[in-house]
Amino acid sequence: MIAVKYPLSPEAKFPAALETVRMVLSRDDRLAGEDLLLVGESAGGNLALSTLQEDEEIRRRTRGLVMIYPFLDLTLSGESAEKYKDGYLLTRGLLDWFAKCYLETADRTDPKVSPLLCSSVELPPSLVIVGEFDPLRSDAVRFAESHENSLLHVYPGMIHGFLQLRSICSARDRALKEISAFVNSVKG
Amino acid sequence: MGKRQLVDRLVKSMRKMEGTSLEPIRNGVIAIVRSMMDAIFRFQDLTHREEVLHPLSAVISKQVGDPFKRWNIEDIAGFRSEFGSMLDYLPRNVSAQVSNHETIIESQSVAYRLFTPTTLKSKTRIVYLHGGGFVLETTPQTIRNVRPSLKRQGVT
Numbered sequence: 001m002i003a004v005k006y007p008l009s010p011e012a013k014f015p016a017a018l019e020t021v022r023m024v025l026s027r028d029d030r031l032a033g034e035d036l037l038l039v040g041e042s043a044g045g046n047l048a049l050s051t052l053q054e055d056e057e058i059r060r061r062t063r064g065l066v067m068i069y070p071f072l073d074l075t076l077s078g079e080s081a082e083k084y085k086d087g088y089l090l091t092r093g094l095l096d097w098f099a100k101c102y103l104e105t106a107d108r109t110d111p112k113v114s115p116l117l118c119s120s121v122e123l124p125p126s127l128v129i130v131g132e133f134d135p136l137r138s139d140a141v142r143f144a145e146s147h148e149n150s151l152l153h154v155y156p157g158m159i160h161g162f163l164q165l166r167s168i169c170s171a172r173d174r175a176l177k178e179i180s181a182f183v184n185s186v187k188g
Numbered sequence: 189m190g191k192r193q194l195v196d197r198l199v200k201s202m203r204k205m206e207g208t209s210l211e212p213i214r215n216g217v218i219a220i221v222r223s224m225m226d227a228i229f230r231f232q233d234l235t236h237r238e239e240v241l242h243p244l245s246a247v248i249s250k251q252v253g254d255p256f257k258r259w260n261i262e263d264i265a266g267f268r269s270e271f272g273s274m275l276d277y278l279p280r281n282v283s284a285q286v287s288n289h290e291t292i293i294e295s296q297s298v299a300y301r302l303f304t305p306t307t308l309k310s311k312t313r314i315v316y317l318h319g320g321g322f323v324l325e326t327t328p329q330t331i332r333n334v335r336p337s338l339k340r341q342g343v344t
Binding site: 001002003004005006009010011017020021023024025027030031034035036038039041043044045068071087089097101102133156158159162165167168169171183186187 | 229291
């Protein structure tokens with residue numbers, strides 16, 4: 001498994017992080033030409049999906065995609081972004097601030113910025129995990145609704161970031177088992 | 189001392205128990221609390237599902253409150269440090285080998301951490317992209333969290 005340290009905002013603006021991920025997947029000696037399985041968490045889910053949608057060669061090599069409470073719509077147009085806008089750890093205000101840090105002048109409706117808004121591209125099998133009380137829940141739901149070969153699991157009672165709650169959250173353990181099973185089923 | 193300082197002190201104390209004779213006791217307490225929270229959640233689930241957070245979610249949400257009040261997010265370095273510290277309180281009882289690498293592509297340096305399989309025979313490379321709103325770096329905490337599961341699959 002490889003964990004990419006992509007450049008962070010606000011120091012690095014869009015599309016620096018996205019281009020870094022694409023370059024590593026395309027040109028690094030350990031990854032170029034190899035079969036891939038992309039796992040992205042929150043903003044990482046955005047980068048994973050954008051990369052797949054923008055790069056046909058990477059898409060062709062990718063056997064599966066796992067997105068964990070992904071941040072896919074930076075316009076914050078989802079119903080949950082309003083419904084759970086505060087009081088659930090991650091707030092709409094913080095999401096908006098993250099987006100401002102990431103983007104300098106880029107349009108939030110650009111599909112490379114908000115990959116949920118991309119017109120249909122055939123993607124590999126995907127697993128999407130999200131908490132019930134996550135302002136990004138609608139992003140996950142809308143993605144799953146528009147991609148037939150995706151599997152969505154909404155974890156009841158959970159908030160954004162619940163996979164970080166090691167040892168003290170059984171939902172986190174169940175989610176990791178689900179991810180493991182999915183990875184084993186697609187990795188070949 | 190406010191509630192927030194009390195909780196912060198509590199989790200720091202829990203972290204200090206790692207590697208000491210108190211660690212098993214701490215882990216036992218965590219397991220009991222976890223079971224209690226799950227039981228409470230299941231009980232509530234029988235009545236009004238749509239409005240019920242898992243108790244842990246409720247505690248964390250209340251503890252953090254308004255992120256703009258909890259953190260000075262204009263101080264990016266300080267924000268990253270405090271956020272990392274918040275994620276870092278969790279137990280870390282599994283150690284494993286990690287190698288750090290750097291690759292130069294178009295005169296740009298890109299760093300990554302590599303976990304090499306020991307028993308897996310798959311050719312597929314798993315690429316993990318961390319979260320943090322493009323601003324925060326959550327890889328160290330996440331890797332620590334998923335490492336036990338990876339280890340069960342033969343990845344160290």
